Amino acid sequence: MAICAVRGGCPSDYVAVSVAILSVILLLVKAGVPYIIHKIPRPKGSGFWLVAMQIVASFNLLLSVVMALGFLRFRRKHWWSSCYIWAVWVEGPLGFGLLLSCRIVQAFQLYNLFVKRRLPPVRSCIFLSLVLFPWIVGSAIIQITQPLNHRCHMKTYWIIPVISVHALYIAALVGFTGAIQHIEFRFHELKDLWRGILVSACCIGVWVVAYTLNEIYEDNALVQIISRSVLLIMTSFLLMAFFSMSISQPLASLLSSMKNEQQDYTMMGNALGIPDSGLLVQQESTQSINPNDPLDKLLADRRFRQSFVEFADSCLAGESVHFYEELLQLDKIPVDDHVRRIYMARHIIDTYITPGATMEVNISHRCRQEILSTPDLAHLDLFKNALIELIQLMKMNLANDYWSSTFFIKLKEEEMVKTADYEQEQSSWNSSQRLSSVHCADDPFHQEHSPCKLSSSSQELELQ
Template structure:
């Protein structure tokens, strides 16, 4: 044990390296599992990129510890093997510091969304480097002072500063979590934060104890071997538990490794338990006419589904989907602040922010009004944007819909719902001969017919759900 305690390569070292390698492989497999096996599409909206950064930081932390601490026998001949490179940057700012900073950014965003009820004043990609500044400052100072020896060990006073820095990040997480403990979250966010704090406190406590023993008691060989083993073991547990305990949403299943809910939600409205308004009254079904205002017609669920299918076939369905989601938001009581924040944030991430998955075509002024709103729970948050999009739909989609196969199918559905064949007389006034719309989603002349078959199947499913 005498030589391997200094140079590395003890049996316990190989065991620790094997455990850490298995942990990293398991982390990568689990992170890719939803995409490879459940076919979950990558999400552009939200802060999903924080999850990938957590994986990057986890790999850096493990790799840096293996290279910086004497686990394996190798000589430091190249600049990239420098202690300041691995024990400094990759283990600090790009490892543990980045891992904890991602959690702090997530907690900070929850605080502003649900306590302050507006979007954070600082974007996450700007706030994250600010949280990392203490780590960057510490490592830069280490480069200037050069306190590391050939075994990448520090003097006692420097070890104390590193321990205080670790404790500072844990304290920041605890402080933000206490500020949001009174919020009744819908999707386990507070539980995830609390579990993250407990796990990180225990594991980091073990890690710090092992780190201090490894750095300070350089002359006790058996203690060096044990402390090295505990350092890598605790880091392996930390990266797996931190990724598993994620601050997630039900529609972002790639942010969670476990199925916490047996039910899978297709929309945020269903995930929040927003009641389905169902079909309108029989009278409302009969009053569908091209002469009626589009905003009034869209209140009819059957018409809205038909118009949405037509808009999707024209590759312009974002506006109708946005209207449908806002309609779901309006069903939530004004005093139910938590659910309104969930739904509003979901709509903003999906339709409003630039580069969103289904970004709607609204003016810059309306977009900034929404993004800079002081109250995400305001009942008129999306009112002006909806008005703009309705005018756009009237211009681009309205006239073509009435002469499309989708309207023909809608008339058939309307006839089935009403039970009166003569009710179709109210819909005269335009020539509704079946023809292809002038606005097509593809050059294939049978494209609409194929879409009609899929839309018919979807409508049958909706009828079964309604019954």
């Protein structure tokens, strides 16, 4: 047992490593299902890289525990097996520190969006670097002072500072999350975050006890074997509980959670429950399309907007029209429903306004910066100037080509057919009303079984 405790390779070690491998597989499956099964396009910006970095940090944390505590039989003869690489840098800044820092950044984003009702004042990558900086400094100090022995165990007086740093980041995450607990979210961001924090706190409690025992009772073989196995298993459970659904992409989270309900949430408006979301119409119009009318008035008509967006997409320039449709959905959300307005506004910003977005619209730099630096994401006129610029741009470019396109000709033909059907329906309705008002004595057809004839014949039968 003594040899097993020192060199690794105990049966309990292999069980703990198997649990760690299974947890990594489950993490990858959970992160990839919304994009593989539901074919959701990969998000850009922090919505993707924050989640990806958490997966990498989870893998680093598990691997660092396996390598540093000697679960596998190998000798530390090469530089890559150094204790300071695995127990200090991979476990700290690249593992637990990176995982907690990403979660703090996500909680910071929620705090700014739904409490301050603004975009975060600092870019996520910059804020993540600031949060992660203390871990880098601490690892550098440990690297310089060299407190680890050949089995990667620290001296006793180093245990308290190391545990304190871990606890400090948990406290920071709880603090940011507690500041937004009064917000009633449309999706389950806060619920998932709290669940991860609570379960993680329990796992971290056991983790701290196992880590302390493993560091202090270095000469006790039984304690070494049990404590390191518990340490790795608790780390696996910690990651599974902590890595909940992405709070940066609620639509992807909703799609994965609504898998069995057979509902189509292809637009953010659908997921937010906006009435008539995803439809281009509210009411069928019978008025003819007049090219001399203002473009903003024409876009309010369902038939014209549907034809115009098809033409714009065929020219690979449909971003402006889709942006207009998203604003129609935003206008349907009540003014006092700040949570849903913020969700929709942030979706529009991520999709159309942010530089490099999937459907970035062509607006001026001044207008773009006004939106990106807005003090209120729920403001009624947040996208007003952008819409004015895009309407003017569509007038100058798309509208001129549209009137001579086959899309407009097809629209006019459909309009003529619908007008003819409408007139025929009206005429048939009027003729049926006239026929119903004809008296028996004035019936020009003298039908054999007319009501007049039937009544007279019944009277004759009664007289007989």
